[in-house]
Amino acid sequence: MNAIVNIGKIFKFNGGVHPPENKTLSTQRPIAKLSLPESLVLPLRQHVGNIPKVKVNVGDHVLKGQLLAEAEGMVSAAIHAPTSGTITEIADAIIPHPSGLPDHCITLQPDGLDTWIAHEGVDWRNAERRLLVNSLRLSGIVGLGGATFPTHVKLRPDGKSGVHTLVINAAECEPYITCDDMLMRERAAEIVQGIAIAQHFLGATKVMIGIEDNKPEAIVAMQHAVANTTMQVVVVPTLYPSGDARRLVHLLLGEEIPHNKRATEMGIQVFNVATVLALHRYFDFGEPCLQRIVSMTGNVNQPQNFEVLFGTPLSHLIQAAGGAKADTTHYIMGGPMMGFNLPNTNVPITKAANCIIAATPHLFAPPPPAMPCIRCARCADVCPVSLQPQELYWFAKSDNFEKAREYNLFDCIECGACSYVCPSNIPLVQYYRYAKSEIIASDKAKEAADLARERNEARLARIEREKLERAQKHAERAQAAKAESNKEVGAEQQATPDNDAKKAAIAAAIERAKAQKLSNADHEAKPDVPAKTSPSIESEAVANADEAKKAAIAAAIARAKAQKAAALATGEAPKNVEFTSKAVQQEVADIEARRQAVGLVPAEQASSVQTDKQAAIAAAIAREKAQKAAAELAKLAESSDKKE
Amino acid sequence: MIRSPYISDAPSVSTIMLKVLLALVPAIAVYVWMYGGGILVTLTLATLTAVMTEALMLKLRARPIKPFVTDYSAVITAWLLALAIPPLTPWWLIVVGTAFSIIVAKQLYGGLGYNPFNPAMVGYAVLLISFPVLMTKWPAALQLAQTPLSFADQFHFIMVGQLPQGVLMDAVTSATPLDYLKTQLKLNQEISHIQSAPLFGVLSGKGSEYVAVAYLLGGLYLWQQKIISWHLPSAFLGVLALFSAVFWLADANHFASPIFHLFSGASMLCAFFIITDPVSGPTTPRGKLYFAGGVAIITYLIRVYGGYPDGVAFAVIFMNICVPLIDAYTQPRVFGHEK
Numbered sequence: 001m002n003a004i005v006n007i008g009k010i011f012k013f014n015g016g017v018h019p020p021e022n023k024t025l026s027t028q029r030p031i032a033k034l035s036l037p038e039s040l041v042l043p044l045r046q047h048v049g050n051i052p053k054v055k056v057n058v059g060d061h062v063l064k065g066q067l068l069a070e071a072e073g074m075v076s077a078a079i080h081a082p083t084s085g086t087i088t089e090i091a092d093a094i095i096p097h098p099s100g101l102p103d104h105c106i107t108l109q110p111d112g113l114d115t116w117i118a119h120e121g122v123d124w125r126n127a128e129r130r131l132l133v134n135s136l137r138l139s140g141i142v143g144l145g146g147a148t149f150p151t152h153v154k155l156r157p158d159g160k161s162g163v164h165t166l167v168i169n170a171a172e173c174e175p176y177i178t179c180d181d182m183l184m185r186e187r188a189a190e191i192v193q194g195i196a197i198a199q200h201f202l203g204a205t206k207v208m209i210g211i212e213d214n215k216p217e218a219i220v221a222m223q224h225a226v227a228n229t230t231m232q233v234v235v236v237p238t239l240y241p242s243g244d245a246r247r248l249v250h251l252l253l254g255e256e257i258p259h260n261k262r263a264t265e266m267g268i269q270v271f272n273v274a275t276v277l278a279l280h281r282y283f284d285f286g287e288p289c290l291q292r293i294v295s296m297t298g299n300v301n302q303p304q305n306f307e308v309l310f311g312t313p314l315s316h317l318i319q320a321a322g323g324a325k326a327d328t329t330h331y332i333m334g335g336p337m338m339g340f341n342l343p344n345t346n347v348p349i350t351k352a353a354n355c356i357i358a359a360t361p362h363l364f365a366p367p368p369p370a371m372p373c374i375r376c377a378r379c380a381d382v383c384p385v386s387l388q389p390q391e392l393y394w395f396a397k398s399d400n401f402e403k404a405r406e407y408n409l410f411d412c413i414e415c416g417a418c419s420y421v422c423p424s425n426i427p428l429v430q431y432y433r434y435a436k437s438e439i440i441a442s443d444k445a446k447e448a449a450d451l452a453r454e455r456n457e458a459r460l461a462r463i464e465r466e467k468l469e470r471a472q473k474h475a476e477r478a479q480a481a482k483a484e485s486n487k488e489v490g491a492e493q494q495a496t497p498d499n500d501a502k503k504a505a506i507a508a509a510i511e512r513a514k515a516q517k518l519s520n521a522d523h524e525a526k527p528d529v530p531a532k533t534s535p536s537i538e539s540e541a542v543a544n545a546d547e548a549k550k551a552a553i554a555a556a557i558a559r560a561k562a563q564k565a566a567a568l569a570t571g572e573a574p575k576n577v578e579f580t581s582k583a584v585q586q587e588v589a590d591i592e593a594r595r596q597a598v599g600l601v602p603a604e605q606a607s608s609v610q611t612d613k614q615a616a617i618a619a620a621i622a623r624e625k626a627q628k629a630a631a632e633l634a635k636l637a638e639s640s641d642k643k644e
Numbered sequence: 645m646i647r648s649p650y651i652s653d654a655p656s657v658s659t660i661m662l663k664v665l666l667a668l669v670p671a672i673a674v675y676v677w678m679y680g681g682g683i684l685v686t687l688t689l690a691t692l693t694a695v696m697t698e699a700l701m702l703k704l705r706a707r708p709i710k711p712f713v714t715d716y717s718a719v720i721t722a723w724l725l726a727l728a729i730p731p732l733t734p735w736w737l738i739v740v741g742t743a744f745s746i747i748v749a750k751q752l753y754g755g756l757g758y759n760p761f762n763p764a765m766v767g768y769a770v771l772l773i774s775f776p777v778l779m780t781k782w783p784a785a786l787q788l789a790q791t792p793l794s795f796a797d798q799f800h801f802i803m804v805g806q807l808p809q810g811v812l813m814d815a816v817t818s819a820t821p822l823d824y825l826k827t828q829l830k831l832n833q834e835i836s837h838i839q840s841a842p843l844f845g846v847l848s849g850k851g852s853e854y855v856a857v858a859y860l861l862g863g864l865y866l867w868q869q870k871i872i873s874w875h876l877p878s879a880f881l882g883v884l885a886l887f888s889a890v891f892w893l894a895d896a897n898h899f900a901s902p903i904f905h906l907f908s909g910a911s912m913l914c915a916f917f918i919i920t921d922p923v924s925g926p927t928t929p930r931g932k933l934y935f936a937g938g939v940a941i942i943t944y945l946i947r948v949y950g951g952y953p954d955g956v957a958f959a960v961i962f963m964n965i966c967v968p969l970i971d972a973y974t975q976p977r978v979f980g981h982e983k
Binding site: 387 | 653654655660755980981
């Protein structure tokens with residue numbers, strides 16, 4: 001190492017472990033391009049979020065880079081054809097996932113020509129940022145560090161990201177994995193191009209590239225590449241899990257991202273080196289995300305990093321690495337600390353596949369039987385989140401999930417450091433995963449029950465509202481009639497005060513009889529009577545002075561009712577929300593609550609006990625909705641954060 | 645299925661326990677040198693009793709015997725108890741104590757990892773309360789004894805209960821420094837005068853002070869090996885020193901010096917081997933400080949004001965009760981959380 005490799009101010013996090021690195025295994029050879037396999041199987045779900053919508057049919061001939069499936073919804077990523085060829089199947093196939101379950105896949109038979117679809121870069125420095133970020137939706141780029149969170153979701157199109165610091169995650173702290181290391185050694189200049197794009201989009205003023213000090217060649221290459229920029233290469237001590245986004249941000253900036261916030265809320269954005277390189281390929285050359293670097297290491301004859309097209313079967317990759325040694329028992333995707341067993345060697349390489357390790361019991365001995373926890377707290381000593389793993393284990397084991405949550409189970413990043421140092425060989429992380437899934441399941445069940453209750457409440461509110469609306473309509477009609485008849489009556493009374501009295505009396509008698517009949521017919525709608533009385537009858541009726549007085553009173557009542565109904569209508573109008581989205585409901589509820597708070601609504605409502613009660617119910621519903629929405633937001637923030 | 649992490653780097657429970665036993669060996673050697681080989685007899689009896697009762701209880705509880713017997717935790721309990729009680733006692737005393745420790749204080753609570761109390765201290769407390777006379781018959785250091793006993797004599801006494809002809813019990817036993825100090829203070833003697841008695845050495849008691857130093861060295865080895873953290877011993881010895889210093893500075897004629905308290909009785913054994921039992925102790929760093937500090941204060945109070953010459957066992961048992969409370973209130977700040 002030379003003078004330019006200096007460790008600046010580093011802010012240590014609690015604990016951490018230093019497992020044997022085993023990285024030199026796969027750094028002896030340069031990155032090689034893997035040949036075309038016989039067929040490519042592209043899982044639709046290679047990222048965090050919604051499954052994308054398939055845009056091709058079986059039998060279609062597609063070109064390299066052609067869109068096969070487009071992002072569906074906000075959090076989703078597109079899938080492209082990694083090479084030219086024919087779509088032979090769209091069906092379920094086994095994917096590289098811990099569950100070992102099949103999922104939707106597109107099978108592509110390459111034609112061997114590798115013909116590109118028309119593509120070109122854009123002048124991103126001068127193009128409108130909004131359009132560029134929107135176009136990122138079509139790129140299929142996701143976090144290539146392994147988290148596979150769609151990248152376009154992390155860049156706000158309005159350019160008002162508020163991000164001041166861009167952190168490039170090049171720590172690569174897990175043993176065996178060297179794909180980022182090799183990428184930096186060989187393509188530092190391209191990475192820096194990509195960082196410039198990300199920096200441009202985010203408007204970040206500061207860029208820090210965090211690299212662990214066990215990658216001297218990569219550090220030198222990156223320092224060379226950033227020479228004429230304001231970007232800063234920061235060397236961090238080799239300590240697992242420094243590559244965890246929150247840990248890295250703390251190492252570099254000394255800032256702890258609050259557990260309930262995302263890095264972006266603190267003005268910090270984290271990208272992996274491979275991800276920014278993909279940004280460079282997309283914006284400068286128009287190439288969507290079709291391939292990645294994969295470390296094929298462990299018990300193979302020639303461990304090496306390969307540039308692999310997505311969908312390439314694992315067996316093809318193993319073959320390229322000189323084949324697996326005879327005693328290989330299984331394959332691990334990811335590193336030995338957080339990876340998982342692959343179900344077989346036919347599974348395709350996906351966007352998440354940073355490393356494949358051929359495993360033998362010799363390399364990864366099966367753990368001895370677990371002993372009871374002796375509370376030695378070694379796990380707590382190494383926990384990078386400063387949790388108390390021994391307490392969480394105790395709670396998870398006894399299904400005491402509330403307590404586990406209280407002890408911040410959901411802050412656990414499942415890095416495995418606790419299990420790594422456990423003298424009793426307790427599979428601690430498995431207990432935490434179990435407890436988390438149980439809690440999430442029970443939360444979901446509770447949410448479903450809440451939703452059902454809410455729906456019922458909304459239905460009751462709707463029925464009530466419709467009743468009031470009917471009353472209002474009637475009242476309006478009554479008022480209109482009253483106004484008309486008042487005019488007539490006034491005119492008649494002025495013209496012939498006495499002559500028509502007799503006639504009016506007769507008419508009144510008729511009207512009374514009619515009214516009686518009406519009220520008999522529809523007496524559940526008593527308040528409706530004045531409205532149902534047609535204007536013609538009324539005009540006849542109110543000639544009589546007494547009757548006029550009565551009518552005036554009735555009209556006054558109707559007016560009051562109409563006012564009340566109107567007031568209610570304005571207050572209640574937003575209740576027509578059961579088919580709108582949660583966000584809209586929330587907004588409506590908020591507005592309603594605010595209006596009530598400032599006294600915009602209640603002046604008239606307050607006069608009526610019944611409306612008071614309704615308002616109280618509405619307020620309660622609004623409160624509950626607000627709470628739930630807040631909880632949901634927090635959850636969303638958390639889940640997206642984890643994936644950084 | 646996710647099985648990660650696939651790798652681990654941890655000493656096994658057995659390795660940890662064996663290192664603790666190894667750390668006790670220097671103290672045992674010094675013990676033999678100062679007091680004769682009788683302690684080896686009680687250690688052997690205790691070990692056999694512990695392993696047999698552990699195996700028996702595991703069998704009754706239908707638990708696998710081999711992994712739990714070979715974790716050596718029962719042996720540690722046996723050794724700690726044997727080192728805590730007088731070495732010249734009838735064989736059945738250590739057998740009863742060890743059996744109680746293993747059967748009641750450990751296995752009835754669920755075995756390794758589940759005992760809320762330090763098993764050796766429970767066994768000690770039971771013996772002290774049940775057989776107070778036997779438990780205070782400490783042998784004099786060989787250099788002080790009127791008639792030093794050979795190993796064969798000691799073995800014979802432990803197994804049969806008979807001293808060699810013509811040797812009286814008083815000739816081979818003596819008060820411990822803590823005991824002597826306490827009784828003499830009651831007789832209104834001053835410390836300076838009391839400590840001029842022949843049984844006092846440089847640090848505390850002749851003979852016993854060397855054993856204490858050996859415990860200290862063994863403890864430092866455990867700390868160096870990362871078997872124990874610095875928190876417990878430092879807090880225990882620190883608070884004990886601080887507490888005794890305050891009294892000593894106030895009235896040196898009636899309160900012994902901090903050095904004396906640190907090297908007397910079971911102080912060093914407690915600091916490095918007893919309160920460091922992870923199972924019955926707290927797990928948080930701050931909790932360890934409170935726990936050890938509490939043991940130190942109670943130990944000192946029992947020594948100075950209580951009815952027993954030493955108070956380690958009761959102090960430890962009392963603080964064991966407080967462990968869940970201590971742990972609950974000393975949770976460290978989680979990353980990204982407010983205090």
